[in-house]
Amino acid sequence: MDYQMVIDAPQSGMNRRVKTAVVCGLLLALLIGVFAAGALITDADVAPDFSKKLQAPSWEYPFGTDWLGRNMLLRTVKGLSLSITVGAAASAVSAILATVIGIAAATGSKWMDSAISWVIDLVMGIPHLVLLILISFACGRGLNGLLIGISLTHWTSLARLVRAEALQIRGQQYIAVSRRLGCSRVWVLWSHILPHIVPQFAVGLVLLFPHAILHESALSFLGYGLPPEQPAIGIILSESMKYLTSGMWWPAFFPGAALVLVVMLFDKLGDNMKTLLDPYSAHE
Amino acid sequence: MELNKIKRKQLLRVGGMTGKYLFRVLTLLLASSAIAFILVSLSPVDPVQQYVLGAGNVSMEQREAIAEYWGLNEPPVQRYFSWLSALLRGDMGASLLYRRPVATVIGERFVNTLALMTTSWIFSGLIGFGLGCVMGLRKGKWMDSILKRICLILCSVPTFWLGLIFLLVFSVRLGWFPVGLSSPIGVMNAEVSIWQRLYHLALPALTLSFVSVANVALHTRQKLVDVLESDYVLFARARGEGTWTIMKRHGFRNILLPAVTLQFASFAELFGGSVLAENVFSYPGLGSAAAAAGLSSDVPLLLGVTLISVLFVFTGNFFANIIYSAVDPRIRKERPHGLSNGD
Numbered sequence A: 001m002d003y004q005m006v007i008d009a010p011q012s013g014m015n016r017r018v019k020t021a022v023v024c025g026l027l028l029a030l031l032i033g034v035f036a037a038g039a040l041i042t043d044a045d046v047a048p049d050f051s052k053k054l055q056a057p058s059w060e061y062p063f064g065t066d067w068l069g070r071n072m073l074l075r076t077v078k079g080l081s082l083s084i085t086v087g088a089a090a091s092a093v094s095a096i097l098a099t100v101i102g103i104a105a106a107t108g109s110k111w112m113d114s115a116i117s118w119v120i121d122l123v124m125g126i127p128h129l130v131l132l133i134l135i136s137f138a139c140g141r142g143l144n145g146l147l148i149g150i151s152l153t154h155w156t157s158l159a160r161l162v163r164a165e166a167l168q169i170r171g172q173q174y175i176a177v178s179r180r181l182g183c184s185r186v187w188v189l190w191s192h193i194l195p196h197i198v199p200q201f202a203v204g205l206v207l208l209f210p211h212a213i214l215h216e217s218a219l220s221f222l223g224y225g226l227p228p229e230q231p232a233i234g235i236i237l238s239e240s241m242k243y244l245t246s247g248m249w250w251p252a253f254f255p256g257a258a259l260v261l262v263v264m265l266f267d268k269l270g271d272n273m274k275t276l277l278d279p280y281s282a283h284e
Numbered sequence B: 001m002e003l004n005k006i007k008r009k010q011l012l013r014v015g016g017m018t019g020k021y022l023f024r025v026l027t028l029l030l031a032s033s034a035i036a037f038i039l040v041s042l043s044p045v046d047p048v049q050q051y052v053l054g055a056g057n058v059s060m061e062q063r064e065a066i067a068e069y070w071g072l073n074e075p076p077v078q079r080y081f082s083w084l085s086a087l088l089r090g091d092m093g094a095s096l097l098y099r100r101p102v103a104t105v106i107g108e109r110f111v112n113t114l115a116l117m118t119t120s121w122i123f124s125g126l127i128g129f130g131l132g133c134v135m136g137l138r139k140g141k142w143m144d145s146i147l148k149r150i151c152l153i154l155c156s157v158p159t160f161w162l163g164l165i166f167l168l169v170f171s172v173r174l175g176w177f178p179v180g181l182s183s184p185i186g187v188m189n190a191e192v193s194i195w196q197r198l199y200h201l202a203l204p205a206l207t208l209s210f211v212s213v214a215n216v217a218l219h220t221r222q223k224l225v226d227v228l229e230s231d232y233v234l235f236a237r238a239r240g241e242g243t244w245t246i247m248k249r250h251g252f253r254n255i256l257l258p259a260v261t262l263q264f265a266s267f268a269e270l271f272g273g274s275v276l277a278e279n280v281f282s283y284p285g286l287g288s289a290a291a292a293a294g295l296s297s298d299v300p301l302l303l304g305v306t307l308i309s310v311l312f313v314f315t316g317n318f319f320a321n322i323i324y325s326a327v328d329p330r331i332r333k334e335r336p337h338g339l340s341n342g343d
Helices: A002-012 A016-040 A072-107 A110-125 A128-138 A142-153 A156-170 A173-180 A185-222 A233-244 A250-277 B002-042 B047-055 B060-070 B076-088 B102-137 B142-156 B159-173 B194-228 B231-239 B243-265 B267-280 B286-295 B299-327 B329-337
Strands: none
Touching: A016 A072, A016 A250, A072 A110, A072 A142, A072 A156, A072 A185, A072 A233, A072 A250, A110 A156, A110 B002, A110 B299, A128 A142, A128 A185, A128 B002, A128 B267, A128 B286, A128 B299, A142 A185, A156 A185, A173 A185, A185 A233, A185 A250, A185 B159, A185 B267, A185 B286, A233 A250, A233 B159, A250 B142, A250 B159, B002 B076, B002 B299, B047 B060, B102 B142, B102 B194, B102 B243, B102 B267, B102 B286, B102 B299, B142 B194, B159 B194, B159 B267, B194 B243, B194 B267, B231 B243, B243 B299, B267 B286, B267 B299, B286 B299
């Protein structure tokens, strides 16, 4: 099978690496498109229109309308855009936290390492959703609680990865040589260890998105996130529950499916970035 | 004699490890209770205001009296320790939401949640393992790629949305299942038969198992693929063993333990999933209590549920650790050679 690929590659004009890069670009463009579209939708576009209440999906309203006659497609896109914003902020904070903590654990003293692993165990020991509820409660709910909660709880697994990676690099001979040649610890950290962590950081950042977005919607669904007039996916879905029993499936189905799609796109983007950046698979 | 000595040494080592582990668990439990306490104390919500909300006119003096009675004027550290000492005596305080002792509320709901989680845990474990085996055996074939795709989609599906879809399909459209609650309305608790309970449990359990099936399945698939590509399986094939014999002799033995360990280690996600599933189906378990407690600022209940959930997760991790280090013969034997990481 592998030989087949080698033979195929020149014919198609693009090798695997270029293809993966193109896919990455397309996925990124799509996600940015969703974000921009959501940002461009004004409140006036999703204003209630009682004459068009509870309409089933049609050409004019592909996702149907809700009980206030709002266009569900526009609300969904706006909600997704909001999810992406929250996801971006939270993943960025989480990824930076994870990198700093992971490197600190790997390069610091043994005491620091075990202290950090204790903290990671601690954060992982409380069920994620319960911890999010607690943090959101501490912040008095709302957007702040959501952002703080999601940013502060997603760093653990990436921190472990970064720690393992940094430990492995630290054991390399060139690090020892560098130290013997008189380079300071900070210099070694900055110019030998950190550059190797950057790919991990980038991939980890993108792969944190799906988790962050799913937790954002879960929290909003439970009523901890944004105020109910905001079109977050979780809020739309929790509102749709009231109309479920009367057989109205579109307010529940489409926004959730769109959310799943966005989450999967981010997953795909992360996976493709990983193959691109990982030296073992980069030239397959 | 020699054997006895080795056995005793091993026992001592296991004992030491267990002691260390227990110490770690104890500090972690204490710390998580402290974190939970700090977080709820940070909340801007005034507990007295929350308490008197339904009571109509309450004078300032009465509020003061309540605050005094609850010890709200004491410093937080002192409050934490008095809460902790009450906790150790089995007193978890009274729930503001249900106006009953937290321990009672949790006790009742824990049974429901345990039923829900156990069902979906076993279900997702068995189905996930089966799917993983099928995928691993058919690696690269159409069955594998379809199942794998489904699993990857399931990984991205929010629990509550899946619950909504199930509710829509099975309850509203097909009318097979009720739209919520763990028992029929208007029937005394004691008169609810086991069948009725199971009937109301089915959909939330199905939702919860669907969400966690993908993880086990994909993990098992990867393990089985690794095993099947190994040299000993190649040798077995060369000896003329069929697929089923290979699975029996090499496959299951190597992939069963990791799968079981993974299932035990997934208790935290299981609990998080049950919070969402219970809320969708208004199932009266711990999860819906946690969400409701946070929304109505019922601090004692929120703290109680948090502690129980933490204990639950640690129990799972404990079993995962035991299985990993005590049952697996490879890990059990590796340690005495001093190859372990120096502890």
